[in-house]
Amino acid sequence: MTARRKTKQIMVGDVAIGGDAPIAVQSMTNTDTRNVESTVAQIERLQKSGCEIIRVAVPDIDAAIAIRKIRDQIYIPLIADIHFDYRLAIASMENGAQAIRINPGNLGGKEKLAKVVAAAKQHRVPIRVGVNSGSLEKDLVKKYGHPTAEKPDAMVESALRNVALLEDLDFYETKISLKSSDSMTTVSAYRELAGKCDYPLHLGVTEAGGLIAGTVKSSVALGILLYEGIGDTFRISLTRDPVEEIRVGYELLRSLNIRQRGPELISCPTCGRCEINLFGIAEKVEQYIQDMETPLKVAVMGCVVNGPGEAREADIGVAGGKGVGILFKKGKMYKKVDEKELLSVFLKELEEMVEKKG
Amino acid sequence: MTARRKTKQIMVGDVAIGGDAPIAVQSMTNTDTRNVESTVAQIERLQKSGCEIIRVAVPDIDAAIAIRKIRDQIYIPLIADIHFDYRLAIASMENGAQAIRINPGNLGGKEKLAKVVAAAKQHRVPIRVGVNSGSLEKDLVKKYGHPTAEKPDAMVESALRNVALLEDLDFYETKISLKSSDSMTTVSAYRELAGKCDYPLHLGVTEAGGLIAGTVKSSVALGILLYEGIGDTFRISLTRDPVEEIRVGYELLRSLNIRQRGPELISCPTCGRCEINLFGIAEKVEQYIQDMETPLKVAVMGCVVNGPGEAREADIGVAGGKGVGILFKKGKMYKKVDEKELLSVFLKELEEMVEKKG
Numbered sequence: 001m002t003a004r005r006k007t008k009q010i011m012v013g014d015v016a017i018g019g020d021a022p023i024a025v026q027s028m029t030n031t032d033t034r035n036v037e038s039t040v041a042q043i044e045r046l047q048k049s050g051c052e053i054i055r056v057a058v059p060d061i062d063a064a065i066a067i068r069k070i071r072d073q074i075y076i077p078l079i080a081d082i083h084f085d086y087r088l089a090i091a092s093m094e095n096g097a098q099a100i101r102i103n104p105g106n107l108g109g110k111e112k113l114a115k116v117v118a119a120a121k122q123h124r125v126p127i128r129v130g131v132n133s134g135s136l137e138k139d140l141v142k143k144y145g146h147p148t149a150e151k152p153d154a155m156v157e158s159a160l161r162n163v164a165l166l167e168d169l170d171f172y173e174t175k176i177s178l179k180s181s182d183s184m185t186t187v188s189a190y191r192e193l194a195g196k197c198d199y200p201l202h203l204g205v206t207e208a209g210g211l212i213a214g215t216v217k218s219s220v221a222l223g224i225l226l227y228e229g230i231g232d233t234f235r236i237s238l239t240r241d242p243v244e245e246i247r248v249g250y251e252l253l254r255s256l257n258i259r260q261r262g263p264e265l266i267s268c269p270t271c272g273r274c275e276i277n278l279f280g281i282a283e284k285v286e287q288y289i290q291d292m293e294t295p296l297k298v299a300v301m302g303c304v305v306n307g308p309g310e311a312r313e314a315d316i317g318v319a320g321g322k323g324v325g326i327l328f329k330k331g332k333m334y335k336k337v338d339e340k341e342l343l344s345v346f347l348k349e350l351e352e353m354v355e356k357k358g
Numbered sequence: 359m360t361a362r363r364k365t366k367q368i369m370v371g372d373v374a375i376g377g378d379a380p381i382a383v384q385s386m387t388n389t390d391t392r393n394v395e396s397t398v399a400q401i402e403r404l405q406k407s408g409c410e411i412i413r414v415a416v417p418d419i420d421a422a423i424a425i426r427k428i429r430d431q432i433y434i435p436l437i438a439d440i441h442f443d444y445r446l447a448i449a450s451m452e453n454g455a456q457a458i459r460i461n462p463g464n465l466g467g468k469e470k471l472a473k474v475v476a477a478a479k480q481h482r483v484p485i486r487v488g489v490n491s492g493s494l495e496k497d498l499v500k501k502y503g504h505p506t507a508e509k510p511d512a513m514v515e516s517a518l519r520n521v522a523l524l525e526d527l528d529f530y531e532t533k534i535s536l537k538s539s540d541s542m543t544t545v546s547a548y549r550e551l552a553g554k555c556d557y558p559l560h561l562g563v564t565e566a567g568g569l570i571a572g573t574v575k576s577s578v579a580l581g582i583l584l585y586e587g588i589g590d591t592f593r594i595s596l597t598r599d600p601v602e603e604i605r606v607g608y609e610l611l612r613s614l615n616i617r618q619r620g621p622e623l624i625s626c627p628t629c630g631r632c633e634i635n636l637f638g639i640a641e642k643v644e645q646y647i648q649d650m651e652t653p654l655k656v657a658v659m660g661c662v663v664n665g666p667g668e669a670r671e672a673d674i675g676v677a678g679g680k681g682v683g684i685l686f687k688k689g690k691m692y693k694k695v696d697e698k699e700l701l702s703v704f705l706k707e708l709e710e711m712v713e714k715k716g
Contacts (some may be wrong), residue, residue: 056630146671220578244570257507286568
């Protein structure tokens with residue numbers, strides 16, 4: 001794994017982004033932002049699942065005004081997402097948005113951008129320059145062609161151009177995203193940009209799709225980038241309950257050995273050797289550990305022959321025998337339980353271990 | 359993306375592995391192999407979903423004998439997975455297994471291994487040397503320590519030692535796997551081995567877990583490796599219906615722009631701007647395209663403002679408005695449909711497009 005890229009650090013509320021800060025996990029609400037109650041309810045569920053920064057769409061002034069009421073009821077920083085209308089960007093900051101996501105080039109000219117930047121300085125709010133492969137400046141697409149994995153130049157140039165607009169206004173509290181719905185274009189664009197500036201980078205694949213396709217596309221693109229030390233915060237984008245985005249996000253960080261949150265389930269796919277209903281047990285254990293925060297390795301293995309050995313790094317595990325299950329800790333068997341009682345006994349032991357670990 | 363590693367090519371039945379052959383997608387049954395009916399039924403579902411090679415566990419002689427009846431009813435090559443008992447390896451080949459997966463070092467000594475290799479030569483069957491981090495030779499673990507991302511040496515050395523046992527018997531029709539349940543250890547092990555031999559590599563993360571965790575772990579590890587040109591075939595291991603393993607496998611290859619199978623769904627996560635029930639539509643479109651084989655980009659986007667533009671690479675798409683949907687092709691809108699009829703009209707247009715594309 002490559003050492004993490006050195007970047008400037010910015011603050012989104014009390015969450016540091018870039019430098020040596022932990023890679024922050026974000027999401028975005030899909031409620032009507034003007035509906036404070038449903039938006040807060042969704043953010044509360046996201047906070048509980050580990051979301052560290054939340055973004056809301058601000059399509060009109062009522063949404064910008066709602067930000068104040070939303071912020072009063074949540075404890076993670078809130079980012080306002082604005083397209084085209086500079087007044088919404090200013091209104092969002094006046095109502096307490098701790099960061100804004102804009103495309104500086106599409107706010108209607110330099111004077112309007114200058115007003116937004118003045119407000120950002122006044123409120124000490126950073127800006128994400130959010131480049132999206134589908135909404136690039138026409139001259140860049142003409143010059144470089146539509147961005148591809150081989151030639152992501154139009155995206156990179158768009159980012160640098162938008163960042164320069166901010167720099168011209170003496171503004172440097174910036175992070176950058178470069179999203180494409182194609183994983184390899186996303187990877188190429190970030191890799192190229194990474195060498196051309198030292199701003200922190202917000203990673204993401206846009207319109208990634210449903211739970212499985214979106215999880216694969218995001219895991220591949222962000223996995224490659226983070227493995228190369230590129231990326232300071234990210235959002236997994238899924239056409240699904242945003243809580244799933246957070247869940248996938250932490251699985252991603254765990255798989256890269258970057259951050260741990262909650263127990264990890266090691267479970268075998270079962271094969272012709274398995275003599276127990278392993279899927280049922282694995283699913284119930286998975287549900288059970290979903291809301292736990294203590295890092296722990298939990299194993300559910302189909303057979304006694306290989307199970308405990310193959311899952312020897314597990315803190316606690318269960319392996320199936322013929323009508324029985326064997327409980328093991330760190331590769332050593334220590335209890336035999338009838339299949340009927342297996343789940344309840346195992347969950348009890350698991351809970352005791354979590355309590356001990358605090 | 360790095361050019362693909364140069365390897366020797368072997369044949370598993372009529373499927374070439376390594377060299378310039380397509381990266382093959384495998385799975386493993388989780389039925390009782392002795393139950394021919396249920397095993398064949400599962401393999402039929404796997405074949406339909408695009409599985410190109412199937413592996414079955416052979417824990418006893420009845421399972422080995424069942425292989426013949428299974429093979430008579432399926433059209434993809436079958437690999438027999440054997441632990442410890444050299445007689446089962448031989449019986450599997452006698453009954454038509456087109457490859458075997460063994461650990462040459464644990465079959466009970468050189469004489470027994472020689473008999474297995476003689477049978478493999480006779481039946482023209484290749485061997486996968488399947489190293490698993492949980493069942494390494496004790497002397498190697500003692501020498502190198504339990505394998506980690508920083509030091510995967512015990513796994514790599516075990517693979518080379520087992521391969522050498524085959525080479526001593528003049529056997530070279532070999533592929534190698536090096537599986538750990540830790541994604542980063544898996545990556546390190548394959549990277550190191552890749553430079554030390556030219557055998558084709560079978561990739562996989564073992565005991566990867568349930569649908570989401572397992573998909574993330576496998577996508578990250580295999581994504582990094584395939585991006586670096588390493589890997590000739592793979593199995594995504596999930597504690598789930600193996601058909602999901604195939605689905606994730608093709609999503610992985612698609613996200614890396616290596617292979618396309620069936621339509622790709624580009625769908626946005628929705629946000630406060632969305633005025634239509636996008637999740638319902640996206641889910642139904644996703645189900646609908648599940649069994650299609652024609653590569654096609656299909657978009658389901660929440661809003662008309664950015665939707666068609668952001669999904670301009672889509673062959674066909676739908677974007678939500680207020681109570682209506684806009685159909686678009688290649689970024690250009692061409693039809694407005696009432697929300698009630700949206701799904702049926704869109705699916706009909708989609709089907710027509712698939713028919714045209716053949």
